[in-house]
Amino acid sequence: MINKKNTVQRWLPFxxxxxxxxxxxxxxxxxxxxxxxxxxxxxxxxxxxxxxxNSYKIFLKxxxxxxxxxxxxxxxxxxKHILKIEKNxxxxxxxxxxxxxxxxxxxxxxxxxxKSSSKNFYIxxxxxxxxxxxxxxxxxxKIYTDKLNEKYFKIKESLARCGNTVTQYETKQEVEKIINSxxxxxxxxxxx
Numbered sequence: 001m002i003n004k005k006n007t008v009q010r011w012l013p014f015x016x017x018x019x020x021x022x023x024x025x026x027x028x029x030x031x032x033x034x035x036x037x038x039x040x041x042x043x044x045x046x047x048x049x050x051x052x053x054n055s056y057k058i059f060l061k062x063x064x065x066x067x068x069x070x071x072x073x074x075x076x077x078x079x080k081h082i083l084k085i086e087k088n089x090x091x092x093x094x095x096x097x098x099x100x101x102x103x104x105x106x107x108x109x110x111x112x113x114x115k116s117s118s119k120n121f122y123i124x125x126x127x128x129x130x131x132x133x134x135x136x137x138x139x140x141x142k143i144y145t146d147k148l149n150e151k152y153f154k155i156k157e158s159l160a161r162c163g164n165t166v167t168q169y170e171t172k173q174e175v176e177k178i179i180n181s182x183x184x185x186x187x188x189x190x191x192x
Contacts, residue, residue, distance in 0.1 A: 010048055013027070013032045014026070014179075015180075017176060020121060020145060020170060021033070021174060022148060023167065023175060024136075024147050029127065029129070030127045030150075031124055031127075032124070032168060032169075033123075033124055033169050033175060034073050034124075034125065034166050034168050035122055035168075036121040036122065036165070036166055037164060039163040039164060039167075040041055052162050053156075055161040056150070059158035059159055059161070061157060063151075063154060063158065065125070066124055066125075066126060068123070068124040068126075069123055070122040070123075070182075071119055071120070071122075072119065072120040072121075072181065073119050074081060074118050074119075078107060078108065080144060080171055081107075082107075085187045086104075087092070123155060123166075125148055127148050127151075
């Protein structure tokens with residue numbers, strides 16, 4: 001009896017990631033990943049907050065298709081920042097070095113107490129073919145990709161009214177990196 005090892009590829013629902021960044025699922029659906037750069041709502045005045053909420057309501061009414069919102073939290077890594085401070089201190093006077101050491105201790109302490117993390121926000125949009133068992137031609141694939149792009153522009157325009165920036169992942173490498181960041185939480189994610 002031969003033991004067959006299951007691979008991760010068999011478990012994942014992806015059939016392929018296309019060169020334009022669109023993901024084709026095994027059930028013949030197509031998915032596009034959008035990254036949202038949000039505004040800091042807490043820093044806005046009450047009037048601005050009301051305006052943003054009204055714009056967000058319009059966004060929800062405008063998008064008459066399914067969306068999935070994902071939030072990814074990553075623990076803040078201060079290593080690069082601390083190394084940069086230490087490197088800049090090599091030729092400094094002792095007083096500046098002491099101030100820098102106190103600053104480094106301060107940010108490390110705050111980071112530990114608050115368990116600082118950065119958050120990335122994503123929206124997934126999907127296009128489902130009517131007949132999921134039908135073989136998809138290149139022309140049909142282009143139609144689904146165009147429909148995803150229409151949804152992207154609708155979301156981008158709607159969320160821009162709220163003050164958010166929406167970007168799409170346009171290459172296979174970018175999409176592979178984002179998927180890997182969700183599957184392997186230890187990897188850093190600095191895309192767009």
